[in-house]
Amino acid sequence: MSQITLPWIEKSPETLSGYRRKAILLLFVLAVGHLGIALVSLFAFKPGQLADWKIPFVLALVLGASLAGMAFTAGAFGVVFYRIIGKFLRWSYVAFALFLGGVVGACLIVWLHAEIFTFIKGLSAAEGEHRVWLLAVPYDHTVRNIYAGLEAIGVEVPVLAYALWPLQFEFIRDLVALGGIIGFISIIPAFGIWWERKVSARIQSRMGPMRVGGWHGWLQSPADGLKLIFKEDIIPPEGDPLLFRLAVYITFVPPICAFLALPFAAAWVFRDLDVALIFILAMLGIEVVGVILAGWASNNKWAVYGSMREACQMVSYEIPMGMSLLIPIMMAGSLKLTDIAGAQAGGFWNWFVFANPWCFIAFFTYYCAALASCKRAPFDLPESESELVAGFLTEYSGFRWSLFFFGEYAAMFIVAGLAVILFLGGWSSPIPEAWINSFLTAVGASPDGFFGTLARGLLAGGPIIFVLKATFLFYVQLWVRWTLPRVRIDQVLYACVQVMLPLVMVLLLANTLWILGTDHLQxxxxxxxxxxxxxxxxxxxxxxxxxxxxxxxxxxxxxxxxxxxxxxxxxxxxx
Amino acid sequence: MKTDAVDIVLESQPDINVELNGSQIQHDLPTEEMLVNMGPQHPATHGVLRIVLRTDGEMVLEAVPHIGYLHRCAEKIGETVAPYQYIPYTDRMDYLAGMNNNLGFALAVEKLTGLEQEISKRATYIRIIFAELNRIASHLVAFGTYGLDIGAITPFLYAFREREYILDLFESACGARLTYSYITIGGVTDDLPDKFVEICSEFLDYFEPKVKEYNNLLSHNHIFVKRTADIGVITGEEALDYGLTGPVLRGSGVRWDLRKVRPHCSYDEFEFDVPVGQGLKGTVGDCWDRYIVRIQEMEQSVKIIRQALEKLRGTEGQDVLHKKGKTIKLPDDDIYFEIENPRGQLGFYVQGNGAAIPARVKARGPSFCNLCVTDKVCRDVLLADVAAIIGSLDVVMGEVDR
Known part of the structure; x- marks a missing residue:
């Protein structure tokens, strides 16, 4: 981190220390000023004295000023301690800390908003409809009402009432949850690309990225992203500019939409759809349209080849992929992902992959088909470098190009997550909770004490276990990519239509009869x-x-x- | 110009499986044909080769190579400089096998001037060691980039890891890592550095098991075999008709190696086999055969180097560079002399007119001659097979264009 220095500090030590002092002073003055505004407005406008129409303004004043004050304080501390922070950032394992921190942070946001919304829903509703400015907005709680609720539990902080007031709307709840999801999605490609480079380097007796950020080049992905943003934005003049732009979003947005239905744990899901599986498969299926558009709009023969290959490959592999997924659905009797994962709880021997031979084979057919539909090696024909230059990506550069990769890595994580939920027990721990409890009791720690709760939270299943399992399957995708050669397009289609499809049909039939025999006819x-x-x-x-x-x-x-x-x-x- | 009558042995009569080669695939839905430029900036064409493909969907109906993007007038330059000055131009022809190119030209000039009798034994053995080391390095690049053509990226890095050691050995002997000019007229420029023999044998001990690793990783990989077996079949007769040489010819089952049939540089003192394609995974003369011949040749080269290092022991103190190398005058005569390059037969035609500077220099490049079969083989194959076939021919554009 020492490589990243603030230019106005490092250039000339004698004069620039003055700049530094001035910057610190300015930031502190701004911070104190904003916090002052926030405090004054807080004391000036007690909830009891406030007309309804003023509430949004007071809220903006209090919250905005507080946030700005905190940001300026942080900035001032950053300037004061940047050398120390720089040293701290050079420590080992910062990359993993960042990744886990992102995951845990996203999880915390989801958890916190769930708790807060439960709290707000629990307050007794007072009035029905309120006039805010010119609009009649239906809502359950006024600020006074929330403040009364807070007073009832002994928290007499007026600003909390202001802050909690907007959270009663579903829309705001969704925004908060989306923030968590988008944060997670932004980490996946950044971490995934860096990790892929390190894994490939390990496989190939190299070091991989070692420079940017200190320890093992952990800042390489953000640095590359930054570089890509600043690159020239080239659109082929003979191509179709509108479709060329549109193709990126059609490829990039659906995998992110698929995250909306992907549960990280029992309650940790944006929308627990009854048909979540079908929704996710549909979202992953849209990607092919974007790739075809990209190939067509590029006005490049190699790009057209790439997109036609993508069309052949994805459309044909979605069938065995979907049919393989029917087998765990049959076992669980539901399309709801939370139900399917819940049916496998209580030890790794309950996972569907071990349930019967048909499920066992279906796991592998699903994984192969998922590799093909994510266009990962050995099925990376749409962008196969040695044949098609870069396939449908040939004409793309800069940020548009990087968005394709965002979509690809998000899709990789989703297919890995689906495999975990459907076959590998979802977020349930491989060890049954009863074992953990008895182990804790044997060690002498109470299962409900601090360490007991911590151990149970980590080991007994939850989003962290889910992310770890999905990350392992993600890793297998990288492993396969850097080991195997690429198959040919006719072999890809042959393997799908003449091998995989009949195999999956046999599996489906066999599994149906098997369940009929074991569960129904006994x-x-x-x-x-x-x-x-x-x-x-x-x-x-x-x-x-x-x-x-x-x-x-x-x-x-x-x-x-x-x-x-x-x-x-x-x-x-x-x- | 001398020619020896040599029996050409055809290993087996190849049996082309036309169905898998794609030539009998029925086009029941003919679509519009498309002309595609593959290259000169294309990752699979190994340099600046441009192939114009006439395609129908994924099927390639015709592939016409266009060359000349790297033309550097190498032969014309040969008429303006003395032979020892021309040596640096030869290793820029086939830049992956600089030692062998130096050797080819040096031997041709030495034969023309009668200097060849006066080359010391030590110089000859050093030449053989370096030629064979460079053959290994060149085949390692061929093996690695062939993996890249098929889509396997990791073998490439493995091959370059081992090639790095060979380049280190070269650097220790002559200071250069790519364009050596080490083997020159009259011998080699310098004697071997200290401990070269020990380090070289240490490298050979290290390298031999690696070949097995390559076989496990790539040669017998199911996907790789499916991609290369029965693809781009060249029969023995066709290979001879087209004048193919080197691993491409031997991959077609023809046991023809100039080191065996017309030994230059006292190759006749060495024990080694000439591997030929046997059609183990498909037809004789398919891409896999050409590939595996290179892998087996690396093993044979290791064998030759071991023997040469043994023979080197008694020759300490001999002069490795003949004094007359830089001052020779070419007689009023001409010569055409061929040696076995990693890519095939590299021939140099040198015509002297009594002066120090040749009247004419002509090179017969193996890559150039091997490339001419592209049009024949790349018919009615899939687009991905074009990359596989070009890769299996292992052309170096620096030598094709010269």
Missing amino acids: WGWLNVIDGILHWILVGIGVIVALAILCIALYGFKNNKRLVGQLAVVDQLPGS
Whole structure:
């Protein structure tokens, strides 16, 4: 972080310390002034003395001034302590802290707004309709009403009443939740691209990005994003400028919309749709339109090739992908993702992937089809570099180009998340909660105490477990990409139509009959076979997981050994 | 100009599976044909090759290579400089195998002037070591970029990791990493640096298991085999008709290697095999065969280098550079001499007229001759196969255009 310096501080130490002092002074004066305005307006306008139409203005005055005051204070402290902060930012694991901080922050926002809305809904409604300025706005609570509610629980802070007042509207609630989701979505590509570069470097005995930001180049993605924003915005003159612009948004927005229905935990979902799965699949399906538009509007033959390949590939692979997903739906009996994940709670042996052989195979068919529909390697034909230059991305540059990648990485996370929810137990922990409780009791910690609650919050399932599982499947996508060659377009379509589609149909039929036999007709012999196969599959799962863990540990322990250690370099002239 | 009568052995009669090659695919929905320029700025064309494709959808009906983007008048320059001054121009022809190009021209001039009898044994063995090391380096690039053409990025980095050590060895001997001019007329410019033999054998010990790693990673990968087997089949007769040489010819099942059949540089003292394509994964002469021949040649080169390092032990103190190299006058005669380059037969025609500067220099580049088969092979294939076929021919545009 020491590389990033403020130019007016570093250039000439004698004069610039004066600038620094002045900047600190200015920022502090602004901060104190704004906080003063906020305090004065707060005391000047008690909720009891205020006409309704004045409320929005007072709110803006109090909240705006407070926020500005805090920002200026932070800025002043930043200037004072930037050297220390710079040192702090060079510490190791900041990248992970940032990522986890973003995830936890987004989760906290979602949690807080859920709690606050419950609180506001719990207050007794007073009046029906109020006239705010010229509009008649229907709302349940006035500021006085909320203040009374706050007084009732002993919190006599008037500003809270002002702050809570707008939160009673669903619209505001959605905005807050959207903020959390968009924050999460912005982190995924930034982290995902950096991580992909590090993973590929590890696979290829390289280092990957090492410069920007200090530790292992963790700021590389933001730096690249910044560079892309400043690049020249080129639209092919012979192309279709409108469609060229539109294609980006049609590709970028649907995966983000899909996040609206993707549950991170039981209550941690923007809209818990009854048909969430179909909504997400539909959203992912829209992407192909954007890619076709991009190829067409670029007026480039390679781009047209790329988009036609995308059309062939995505449209054909959505069928096996959707049909593979029908199998867990059949097991859970619902299209609601929260229900499907809830049906797999209580230990990893309850996950649908181990339920019966058909589910086990369906997990892999789903994952392959998802790779193809996300156009990830080995199915990255639409943008295959060695054949089509860059496919549909050939004519794109700068920020538009980066938006395509935002969409791609968001889609990658969504297909990984869907696989987790449908096959790998969603946010439920691999360990049953009862085990954690008994372990805590055995250690001597109370399950309801501080550490007990913490341990249960981390281990017994929740958004963090969900994100970790999805991140692992995301990682597998990277792993596959940097290992396998690319298949040819006729082989892609052959694999879909002649292998995967019949296979998935057989799976679907077999699973239907299997459920019929075990659950509905209750055939004893089939249930016995089902139980044996179930535990065999669980065993396979445990062995695979342990094998991956062992290989990872081996690789971690021998990470220096992989690079050759020949003495040639030492013998060079000049070394 | 001498020619030796050599029996050409066809390994097996190839059997082209035309269905998989795509030539019998029925076009029941003919669409509008499209002309596409593949190159000169295209990632799969290995430099500045431009191929004009006539396509019907994904099918390529015709592929015509257009060359000349890297023309540097290399042959004309040969008529204006003395042979030892021309050596640096030769390693800029096939810049991935500079040592072999130097060797080809040096041998041609030495044969013309009768200097070849006076080259010391040590110089000859050093030449063989460096030619074979450069063959490994060149095949490593071919292997890596072929992976890139098929879409596997990781083997490329592995290949370059190993190539780096070879370049370090070259740098320790001659100071250059790409355009060496190390092998020159009359021998090699410098003797080997200290400990070169030890480090080189250490590298060979390190490198040999890596070849197995490449095979596990790429050669026998199912997707890779599906992409390359039965694609771009060149039969033995066709290969001979088109004048193909090197791994492209041997990939078609013809056991023809100038190091064996017309040994230059005392290659006859060495034990090594000439790998040929056997159609293990598909038809004899498909892309996979041409690819695997290169991998096997790397193993054979390791074998040759080991023997040469052994033979080098008794030759310490011999003069590696003949004094007359820089002052020779070319007789009023001409010569055409070919050696086995990593890409095929590199021939130099040198005509002298009694002066120090040749009257005519002509190079026969293997890449140039191997490229001519593109039009024949890239018919009725898929777009992705064009990249696979061009990659398997392993052309270097610096040598095609010269």
